[in-house]
Amino acid sequence: MIPSQMLKGILEGCILKIISRNETYGYEIAQKLLEYGFSPIAEGTIYPVLLRLEKNDLICAQYRESSCGPKRKYFSITASGKKELHAFLENWQELETGVNRVFAEKETENQ
């Protein structure tokens, strides 16, 4: 169970990536995150993220009827969103490299 603090900034990037692959809506994004191995993300988490992304013009929304429930709010990525996604990926890789360097056991130094 990944603590919430460690998701900060990262969840947003993952959601953006999921949207970039295919137009989708909040409820489905939550399910996909589960499939990707994240512990269940509360609705109170995911929808505010989507609203923020929309407000910042990184994604745009479109309501559509559903045959099995209330209307869905479908999101697709914008040009700014693609740029942001690219920046996120770079930052993520930088983070990954840094952390893994910290945790790499180095035989050459005093451990």
Add this chain to the structure above:
Amino acid sequence: MIPSQMLKGILEGCILKIISRNETYGYEIAQKLLEYGFSPIAEGTIYPVLLRLEKNDLICAQYRESSCGPKRKYFSITASGKKELHAFLENWQELETGVNRVFAEKETENQ
């Protein structure tokens, strides 16, 4: 430049790891993080983390004189700290796996 939000929870784990390798003090930790590829971590960031870790009994402190400046506050990891470090590493790996799964391009699915 990794945005500060993405460091949340992670910086703490990295600092704990650095201390676990060798007794060390705040100023030196900041320098090591730089060596590991992190952009400069402000003192106002690092010292509060250390105080928090100490308060939570994950590290313990000992002041020592320095020949080239003010006294240094040396930290070493406690038993609880080692447990916490282990837990952090597991969470980090879980996060890493999850994010990389989200970002892996899958040829078998509609992209």
Add this chain to the structure above:
DNA sequence: TACGGTACTTTGCAATGCTTAGTAGCAACT
């Protein structure tokens, strides 16, 4: 009619890194 699954919104909280300001020791240069 009630329940469960689907689907979204809003409010307020908590954790943590950051900014800023302050204190202080030591060495080197003027």
Add this chain to the structure above:
DNA sequence: AGTTGCTACTAAGCATTGCAAAGTACCGTA
């Protein structure tokens, strides 16, 4: 002596973002 710069730590308050909780509402089934 005074100034500057590096070393070294503390503390107060801010901003961001994930989370919990509560509310609204559509639809199918029992």
